[in-house]
Amino acid sequence: MRPFDYRRAGDVAQATAAAGDATAAYIAGGTNIIDLMKLEVSTPARLVDISRLPLHRITQTQDGGLRIGAMVSNSAVAADMAVRQRYPLLARAILAGASGQIRNKATVGGNLLQRTRCAWFQDISAACNKREPGAGCAAKDGPNRMNAILGVSGHCIAAHPSDMAVALRALDAQIEVTAADGATRLVAMDDFYRLPGDAPHLETCLAEGDLVTSVILPPPTAETQIYRKIRDRASYAFALVSVAAALRMQDGRIAAVRLAFGGVAPRPWNDPAVEQLLIGQPPSKDLFVHAGEALVAPAIGHGGNDFKITMVQRLLAAVLREASE
Amino acid sequence: MTETLKLDGPSREALLDRAAQGAIGRGLDRPEGPLKVTGQAGYAADARLDGMVHGVLARARQTGTITDHRLEALKAMPGVVLVLTDGIPRNPAQGAVPTAPPAADGVAYTGQPTALIVAERFEDAWHAALAYDPQITPVAHDLDPETAATVETPEDKQRADDGWQDTWDAAPTKVDVTVTTPSLTSAPMEPHAAIAMWEGDQLTLRGGLQMLKFNRKSLADALDMPVAKIRLLAPYVGGGFGSKLGVAQEAVAAALAAKQLGRPVSVVMHRRQVFEATMRRSESRQRIRLACDDAGIIRATAQEYRVSNLPGEAFSEPVARADRAFYATDKLKITHEIARIHRMAAGSVRAPGEAIGIPAFEMALDELAEAAGIDPLELRLKNTVEADPISGLPFSSYPLADTLKAGAKAFGWQHRPPRQQQEGEWWIGQGLASAIRGHFAAEAEARVSLTAQGAIVETDQTDIGTGSYAILRQITGEMLGLDPADVEVRLGDTAFPPAFGSGGSAGAASSGTAVLLACRALRKRIAASLDAAPDDLTLKDGHVIHGNRRTALAQIVPQEGWCEQGHVAAGDISDKVRTTTCGAMFAQVAVNAVTGEIRVRQMHGTFAAGRILNHKTATSQCHGGLIWGIGMALMEELHHDPRDGAVVNRDFAQFHIPANADVPPLSVDFLDAADDWGGPLGALGLGELSISGAAGAILNAVHNAAGIRIRDMPATPDKVLDALDKLGS
Numbered sequence A: 001m002r003p004f005d006y007r008r009a010g011d012v013a014q015a016t017a018a019a020g021d022a023t024a025a026y027i028a029g030g031t032n033i034i035d036l037m038k039l040e041v042s043t044p045a046r047l048v049d050i051s052r053l054p055l056h057r058i059t060q061t062q063d064g065g066l067r068i069g070a071m072v073s074n075s076a077v078a079a080d081m082a083v084r085q086r087y088p089l090l091a092r093a094i095l096a097g098a099s100g101q102i103r104n105k106a107t108v109g110g111n112l113l114q115r116t117r118c119a120w121f122q123d124i125s126a127a128c129n130k131r132e133p134g135a136g137c138a139a140k141d142g143p144n145r146m147n148a149i150l151g152v153s154g155h156c157i158a159a160h161p162s163d164m165a166v167a168l169r170a171l172d173a174q175i176e177v178t179a180a181d182g183a184t185r186l187v188a189m190d191d192f193y194r195l196p197g198d199a200p201h202l203e204t205c206l207a208e209g210d211l212v213t214s215v216i217l218p219p220p221t222a223e224t225q226i227y228r229k230i231r232d233r234a235s236y237a238f239a240l241v242s243v244a245a246a247l248r249m250q251d252g253r254i255a256a257v258r259l260a261f262g263g264v265a266p267r268p269w270n271d272p273a274v275e276q277l278l279i280g281q282p283p284s285k286d287l288f289v290h291a292g293e294a295l296v297a298p299a300i301g302h303g304g305n306d307f308k309i310t311m312v313q314r315l316l317a318a319v320l321r322e323a324s325e
Numbered sequence B: 001m002t003e004t005l006k007l008d009g010p011s012r013e014a015l016l017d018r019a020a021q022g023a024i025g026r027g028l029d030r031p032e033g034p035l036k037v038t039g040q041a042g043y044a045a046d047a048r049l050d051g052m053v054h055g056v057l058a059r060a061r062q063t064g065t066i067t068d069h070r071l072e073a074l075k076a077m078p079g080v081v082l083v084l085t086d087g088i089p090r091n092p093a094q095g096a097v098p099t100a101p102p103a104a105d106g107v108a109y110t111g112q113p114t115a116l117i118v119a120e121r122f123e124d125a126w127h128a129a130l131a132y133d134p135q136i137t138p139v140a141h142d143l144d145p146e147t148a149a150t151v152e153t154p155e156d157k158q159r160a161d162d163g164w165q166d167t168w169d170a171a172p173t174k175v176d177v178t179v180t181t182p183s184l185t186s187a188p189m190e191p192h193a194a195i196a197m198w199e200g201d202q203l204t205l206r207g208g209l210q211m212l213k214f215n216r217k218s219l220a221d222a223l224d225m226p227v228a229k230i231r232l233l234a235p236y237v238g239g240g241f242g243s244k245l246g247v248a249q250e251a252v253a254a255a256l257a258a259k260q261l262g263r264p265v266s267v268v269m270h271r272r273q274v275f276e277a278t279m280r281r282s283e284s285r286q287r288i289r290l291a292c293d294d295a296g297i298i299r300a301t302a303q304e305y306r307v308s309n310l311p312g313e314a315f316s317e318p319v320a321r322a323d324r325a326f327y328a329t330d331k332l333k334i335t336h337e338i339a340r341i342h343r344m345a346a347g348s349v350r351a352p353g354e355a356i357g358i359p360a361f362e363m364a365l366d367e368l369a370e371a372a373g374i375d376p377l378e379l380r381l382k383n384t385v386e387a388d389p390i391s392g393l394p395f396s397s398y399p400l401a402d403t404l405k406a407g408a409k410a411f412g413w414q415h416r417p418p419r420q421q422q423e424g425e426w427w428i429g430q431g432l433a434s435a436i437r438g439h440f441a442a443e444a445e446a447r448v449s450l451t452a453q454g455a456i457v458e459t460d461q462t463d464i465g466t467g468s469y470a471i472l473r474q475i476t477g478e479m480l481g482l483d484p485a486d487v488e489v490r491l492g493d494t495a496f497p498p499a500f501g502s503g504g505s506a507g508a509a510s511s512g513t514a515v516l517l518a519c520r521a522l523r524k525r526i527a528a529s530l531d532a533a534p535d536d537l538t539l540k541d542g543h544v545i546h547g548n549r550r551t552a553l554a555q556i557v558p559q560e561g562w563c564e565q566g567h568v569a570a571g572d573i574s575d576k577v578r579t580t581t582c583g584a585m586f587a588q589v590a591v592n593a594v595t596g597e598i599r600v601r602q603m604h605g606t607f608a609a610g611r612i613l614n615h616k617t618a619t620s621q622c623h624g625g626l627i628w629g630i631g632m633a634l635m636e637e638l639h640h641d642p643r644d645g646a647v648v649n650r651d652f653a654q655f656h657i658p659a660n661a662d663v664p665p666l667s668v669d670f671l672d673a674a675d676d677w678g679g680p681l682g683a684l685g686l687g688e689l690s691i692s693g694a695a696g697a698i699l700n701a702v703h704n705a706a707g708i709r710i711r712d713m714p715a716t717p718d719k720v721l722d723a724l725d726k727l728g729s
């Protein structure tokens, strides 16, 4: 571990001012960044502690949605009554991740911005384009069971590890970001993460010093919300694949559906074409098979993760079946 | 005076059967438990010695010959006081070996520690260790056991009975099953750690070590110094599971660095190093052929298997033995192949051999039962034996049939054909497997002092979380008529008489017997002071009852107390009987038809291992084995990178062991009966028994639930889905 400066920010302006260059990093719950610093995957010269920023509340928005402060712990989000009643998908996704202890420390902002668990990303002696642009990608020809099949490039096949973010995508959340100059903007989940392309080290739309301050949920539109995750043990494991669905039926047909997928892509994956294909249709086995086929049409397996291609289709069909019953 | 006993025949101690004090067998809490849960038990790396510096082992990134360690830059890094490259062993010593761990000759496996970097602060040493990048001329090595060029078949490990083929050919029912298991790891909670300190030519080393008597000799050999000049301290060890049987790199490196620097040096392996540079359990490919007659009696058995290790390692996973069998069979065939490959060293990991051999065998038995149309419980009952069918040796006790029957009753065994029970997406089924594990007697010594206040036990036996502190108290309490709370047990210090250590489940029986013998000598002293025969005394609650007199021990024992030693040596029992422990394990599982996930819903085990010394610690041991069985069946696997053999998943986030949600209610029973051949205690080794078969019970239940046979462990969701697809679901 390298020596670093530590500053505790008292308010948002202090935080963004202290973190406005490439050598700084925020620390919230610290459950991800400290591990990465020990492994010297992250080597910030300055840690800006944002854990005491006044972003610890969950409040109603004027239009009937929810604003969740970036410092609210994962446990607190999952336990919140409004979340559990109106966005059960979010609570379930969070509870499907990590362990009780980690969720107590982990924050909403940190969860969104946690780094990939790709084994070679975490090993500074391995070739990894995400860590070191141009170095190569050790995962492509290695035992890549945990890596992605959708949205990948020849430069990087890392999967985004978050469960919470998958739920947020299916719930059409927006992310509130405050820049170093104090300007605040709202970013849709779909625009928040970048795909690796030829620059896998660039993961989000955030600029240096940008601080996630809140996550904003629109009023829920779908009465049926489901989160299912397949993993290698019953708890405390990252997703092999996961599916989040928010679905509304009307007159025996699928009136509205939002889907998102975890464990399969460098970001919470979504595919508008798959959603379009379902809308207006009566549920049927064939329809769900068709949706699954459309979903994986662009998928690329790299050997160790080929199984995800069929696994995600199965899980999608089961989730749609349950949601449309 | 030392009370000595060589184990050559039955030697059961009647006092324990009488249990006047009632200390033996009781489920007493561990005396050190409160220290452990309040952080007061000092593990190896907990000491903070004056002037201590921190060493971190640095890994080589590829195999080959090191042409330049490139140390100049490292030495210039902040805080670095020493970089050591000579004398760091290639890998840990194997268990119960008195010689030095193997010397390094270049880099034999990816991740091998080839330098120790010592700095004033841990963080600086760690930083420099990450920067270590020696120049290596790569050497291409075999990495895959299936394609390895060198495959050894040691003669004493093979067997091919005359007429095996004819018997096989003639049998009406047979199965030919190949089971594969991956590399596994011990992954103890406490990483390997050592703090070395020299005073002149005297070395004191605090370490995470399981077998101090051997470790001391091994370290002396590695450092080329007299054994007597080394003191090892390991009063608390945070789990070992075989990985701390032998002296490892951190201990040797700490001792060498401390000597050079003249300061105490602490070396703690990083979790990732425990995963990649200590010992793995070899992967295995096991082909098992079983043939039975129309009555379901097994006539021919073949176990042909391949395991692997680094060149030069004498250990190879003893999946099955050429000289013994545990079920009926007329003819036996054993093939034991050792592929020489350059993955990290393979060594003893909890129940070496049986842990993967018995589950595979029990899976083959399940297939035989299906082929023969016999209930799997029934098939096992038909094939239990009184004597080893291969050597002809009688078992000292082998109540396998009794454990099967008792276990089946407790669990509610009711075998149905596969795919008979469904709950929504889940298929429900049940399976069983026998547990079988050899027992051996080992040499041990101990000292017991008796004073007016109570007794003090001293031996270099270790307690690696197993319960040595508890049971040695109980044995002493029972023998001397003391409340176990009045017995202090001191362990893990080579200044005390040498025991066997914690390995092969032999610790309790061997050190316990040494303690018992020392107590016998003390009873003689007490008897002599009363002019009585030792057998005529009853010792209870701190009093001696003799005839119609009851005298407080405090009035008999002199001010300075009495001190006696016990020494048990292994005799020739193994030429006369087979000492074996056994049990039966039952699992109910649910298999999800959509996701391929398997959940164990219930597990039960009934075990027989002679006298149970403490029902609570024994039950905990068996829980551990069952849980490990869940891990082995469903999730545990070291992933080796096919390109360089490296362990890819080298932390607990990536190497999955069962989490709380994976472990269902477990129940454990014992057939608690002293084995006459199990020394005076009548106790056999227990710890490793319950892992030896457990995974088989689960995978057999998976077949009963979903109709699929997963023969390639672990049964992860992708493999289950694949099998379900092939079945046409």
Ligand SMILES: Cc1cc2nc3c(=O)[nH]c(=O)nc-3n(C[C@H](O)[C@H](O)[C@H](O)COP(=O)(O)OP(=O)(O)OC[C@H]3O[C@@H](n4cnc5c(N)ncnc54)[C@H](O)[C@@H]3O)c2cc1C
Residues within 6 Å of the ligand: A025, A026, A027, A028, A029, A030, A031, A032, A033, A034, A050, A070, A074, A096, A097, A098, A099, A102, A105, A106, A107, A108, A109, A110, A111, A112, A113, A114, A115, A161, A162, A163, A164, A210, A211, A212, A213, A236, A237, A238, A239, B652, B653
């Ligand atoms: C063993 C283990 C298992 C896990 N399993 C799962 C799982 O199954 N599913 C799952 O989803 N997660 C899992 N996690 C990950 C866990 O959810 C994350 O570690 C956690 O959410 C990170 O939150 P944090 O507040 O601790 O982030 P930190 O570690 O503090 O920060 C993480 C990153 O986010 C940045 N950051 C933090 N807050 C902000 C902000 N407000 N604005 C801008 N940047 C910010 C930091 O600079 C840093 O780069 C697991 C973690 C571990 C260690």
Ligand code: SF4
Residues within 6 Å of the ligand: A116, A118, A119, A120, A121, A127, A128, A129, A130, A131, A136, A137, A138, A139, A140, A147, A155, A156, A157, A158, A200
């Ligand atoms: S997949 Fe991405 S993160 Fe993983 S090694 Fe390749 S470049 Fe690095």
